[in-house]
Amino acid sequence: MSAQHDQHFRAVENLIYEWARAIDEDRVEAIAALLLPDGRYTVQSRFNHDRGLPMAIIDARSAAQLRDRIKSMRVANIYEPHHYRHILSGVQIVGEADGVLQVRSNYLVVRTMSLDGDMAIFSTGQCHDEVLITPEGPRFKKRLFLYDSRIIETLLVIPL
């Protein structure tokens, strides 16, 4: 780790925690403010990513598009109520190019159904993030969630 990485480490780790906490506390709208206006948020299988296949289950190409998706979750989608719990680990700054930090971390999301209380591991995987340090603090230029399992539930309403 360079001194530069060291200096930003805590702020980057906190950014990643902040995203997760906003979702877990049902303040999902707040994540859009952590993505740069022209940032990108993608959820893709590890299988497809390893083979360079483009198919992804979410691919928002701006903060506005992400905001749209969250709005549809709030007003349009019909689904059984549930919430997430993010367990994150292993945040590492693995590189830097043109002032953008390359960051890796692991995630595990437990989903709890509100009605019957059923808990299950919903998704695990790795995040490939690009983070820019702005005067307002670090922001995501890119968030790529690579999930481990090829089995996808039809239900991915709440963003990861």
Place this chain on the structure above:
Amino acid sequence: MSAQHDQHFRAVENLIYEWARAIDEDRVEAIAALLLPDGRYTVQSRFNHDRGLPMAIIDARSAAQLRDRIKSMRVANIYEPHHYRHILSGVQIVGEADGVLQVRSNYLVVRTMSLDGDMAIFSTGQCHDEVLITPEGPRFKKRLFLYDSRIIETLLVIPL
């Protein structure tokens, strides 16, 4: 994060880890020393907390009361032997009032039964902690475990 938060962050994170490790290593008595004498330790459902309902499954109003509960676990309770593994993540200092730090973190506890080795996710949720920096190091003024699922097993012998 203010500089004040930054300064205390590692010590607070370590306090949270210390609590969990004491339980996982079956040194449960040690957690009472991490709670201020007039501190409070509560385990409550997210459901009740969100609605301002007071019911909690554990609510110890002092370190002495917590010590009592641990003693009853050791000498009075009859239960199938098991132990916990705490996986913690996302420690954030989210505020400060009157020298007390407001802290959030996520937890996941896996329970392993000693006899048949059965492992299961026992509980997930969020901690709302209040931490005071004392000359002996940080101590909990308040630990509130908010668990995600409305389904409670009858068996909550070992504190979270």
Place this chain on the structure above:
Amino acid sequence: MSAQHDQHFRAVENLIYEWARAIDEDRVEAIAALLLPDGRYTVQSRFNHDRGLPMAIIDARSAAQLRDRIKSMRVANIYEPHHYRHILSGVQIVGEADGVLQVRSNYLVVRTMSLDGDMAIFSTGQCHDEVLITPEGPRFKKRLFLYDSRIIETLLVIPL
């Protein structure tokens, strides 16, 4: 935590994350370089360790022996393809003797089968590590994985 511990904490935490990421990204060979040439890597049940019983399911007494084991995984073992996701937490430096840091952390490994996508908690437990700060950075002198459950699947091909 002494100032010495504080100074090395991030580097030690990063070493632990690096080991896990190498395995999760299927660069398993890379972990051997994180172990000192005469280092030791052991996977043992908590049950046996608590009783001083010597039996372990992996016990590599040098980096070369670990390299051997990884090679046999690549070229000799026949097994259903799968990969791991490590979720780590609670890294603490708990002592120091003769320049070697004593480190504790918790782990949870989710295993995903490549063919049918089945995910399960494969192992949880605690790491007892001894870490030496070398001019090239921190390295493991000893990695001891103590797993919680007495039930072992026959399949432990990929190192933890």
